[in-house]
Every structure is written in C-alpha cells, then in structure tokens.
Amino acid sequence: MMTNHGNRVTQGQFSYLPDLTDMQITKQIEYALKNNWAVGIEYTDDPHPRNTYWEMFGNPMFDIRDATAIMLEVNSCRKTFPDHYVRITAFDSTHGTESVVMSFIVNRPKDEPGFRLVRSEEPGRTIRYSIESYAVQSKPEGARY
C-alpha cells in the first residue's frame, strides 16, 4: 500500500524510525519525567488514525519519579497484550497546555496487514473515500491481530 510503507502503522513520534530499544524508551521517559509530565500507557487493537482514545493500562503515573518503574509497567502491558499496539503518552498539565505532548508506539503486532481504501458511491457520481484496517475488518475486539 502506497501510503503505508512496509505496512507499518505510523502514528505518533518516531514511527518512521525502527522500533525504539528499551534503552531508548527509557531515555524518552526520563525526558518526560524531567519536564514533570505524567506518563501513561495505552493500548488498542484498532489503530485507525481517527481512533484517538485508546484504552489506558492502569492510571496515568502522576507520582512516579523514575523511568525504571514505568518500564516495569510497559513490560507488563506488553506481556498482557503482546499483539496489540501499545503507546506511551506524556501529559503536560501546565496551564495553557493541558494536553498530551508526547506519544509514541512501544509495541506493535507481529503482522500488520495495513489499511484498505474504501470508496463509497454517493448521489451525483460523487465518491467518498475512507480507510479501513484489514485486521479490524469484521473481527471483534481482541481477535484482530
């Protein structure tokens, strides 16, 4: 598929790079902690670009001071959902920002079939386009990848 080279979902930071190693992830988390951002872990098996709200794996870690503790959670999330997308988000609570300022994928399914372009005919020869994941298509949650 032209828009998705190598059938890799490209969402968030670093997604055009090879997967980050645990060491690199730790460094990124340390950066977030240094800025007093709250780090959270989210997972999903529906990586549609418009699916903004993934499931949270535990609460956002507001009071954790060290990246090792967060890596423990990341690894336990990977263990629980080995074939889901898992991402790390960092939330900046500064007045005026108050949103997620960092988000990158730390786990992806072994096989990512990618997305298909759906054309739907509308009145007057209009065509509307949308995309649909091959994996998500007609499969229930939890059985997709």
Next chain:
Amino acid sequence: MDASSLIIPTTPKALCEASGVSSVLDQLDAELIGLAPVKGRIRDIAALLLIDKLRQGEGLQSQPPSLHMSFTGNPGTGKTTVAMRMAEVLKQLGYVRRGHLVAVTRDDLVGQFIGHTAPKTKEVLKKAMGGVLFIDEAYYLYRPENERDYGAEAIEILLQVMENQRDDLVVILAGYKNRMDTFFNSNPGMASRIAHHIDFPDYSEAELMQIAQLMLGKLNYSFDDSAASAFTDYVSLRKQQPHFANARSIRNALDRIRLRHATRLFATNSALTREQLCTLQAEDILASRVFTTAASTAGK
C-alpha cells in the same frame, strides 16, 4: 570547561573532593550530633563507592554493593532524620539516580482484602524507584498472631524487589531494637538481604545539650547563662523519667519553653528589644513540670 577539570583525579582524596562527597560528609558531621556508629558506616559506604569508581577506571570488576539497611534504636535517636540524609548522600555518591525518600508504614503497603496487597505494595515500590524506600516501624508488617494477615505477602514482594532490583532502590527498615530483632528472627530472608544493621545509640547528656543548642540556633533563639545551666539540670532530670524519647523530648521541651517565653513577654508593657525576643531565661525552663515531679519524688 577548562583543561584542568578534564583531568580525572586519581588519588582517593582528590576524587573524594571532586565528587562533592567530602562536603556531604562534613555537613553530616556538622548537623548530626553524636551517632558515631552511623557516621562511621556512611563513611565506609562512601569509601567503597569511590574505590569502586577507581577500580572501574582500571577495568577491574566492580559490583555495586547491596545497600539495604536496617536502623534500630530507641525513640528519638534520629532514625528518620538519618534516613532522609541517607537519600541525599547516596544521590551525591551516585548510587541512586534521584535521591528522593518515600516514607511509608504498614498502612501504605498492606491491603485490606485478598488481592489488594500486591498492587498496593508494587505501587509504593514503583514510587520509590531511583530513591530510598523508608519503612518506619517495619515490625508491624509481620503479625505472627494472625496467620491470615496480609503482611507476609507485602514482605514477600519486598524481598523479591530488594533482591532483583538492587540498582533501582534502597530499602531502609526502621524500628525499636527489640521488636526489630523479633521481626528479623521470624523473617530470616529479610535479615540476610539487609547488609547493614545499624544500631542508633542513646544520646549522652552533653550530646542532648548540643542538640538543643543546634535546634535553638536554627530558630534564632538562645539560652542566657542561667538558662543553659537550668536546661542541663532539666535534661538530667528528664532522662530519669519515663517515656524519655531522646532528641524528640528535647524538641518538645524547647517548644514548651518557647510557649512560656512568649507568655512572659506578653505580660510586659514596655516595647520589646530584639535581644529579649531571642533570649530564653532560666525561669522559662524552671517552670517545667519535670522539676516539680522530681522534687516530689525526692521528698517521698
């Protein structure tokens, strides 16, 4: 950065100066009165960590030592204070990454129903990572009289983390001597995983006096001559009475003395000088209940 700062110091002494460790140790000496065994142990640990750095430079095997500690001693001997300082010292020595202290008691670790303990304990451990976990009155974790108590579960998780993630956090257990001994006897696994058992001795009267001076100095108060000797009497009398809690009793006594000082000044009609506001007099101390009880027991 100039060239001289790039030279790696090779003598232990120079390394000690350069790493800022010596200033931390000096500060410890200045601010903590007495506690010779404690300071000795901190010095030993600092030395080992520095020598390890030198060994690393030579390509020799250097394994970070296990630094889990147990502080035992009577009430008010400075266990919590030292634990706080320990976090800073270890940070300065580069042993822990962040150097924050998470102080917990049984309530924070042990859950109320089955399955509640493990997540709760893990939550606390995660919070403490990169720093020091201080478990005050650790003997409450183990309640032998109730075999269904969840404390044992918390101990199990603690042991696991203390063993496997030695680099990530330092656990300090604290409590009164005899009860901690029972605790360790019934949890041999815990005793063997703690390398440093440090006993905090009771303070001598002279040391208590120094502590009082230090506390007053911090609050911008001072004793006049008669007050100093009255306070020495107070300390020796108070030591013989029940529920004496070393430095904590001293702090409480000073708080009450300040109250009496304030009341005395409140009664005066003239304007107060800075001198008067700072100086505690003998009468503020001699009004204490300690002197009257001592007199009545002596009279009996």
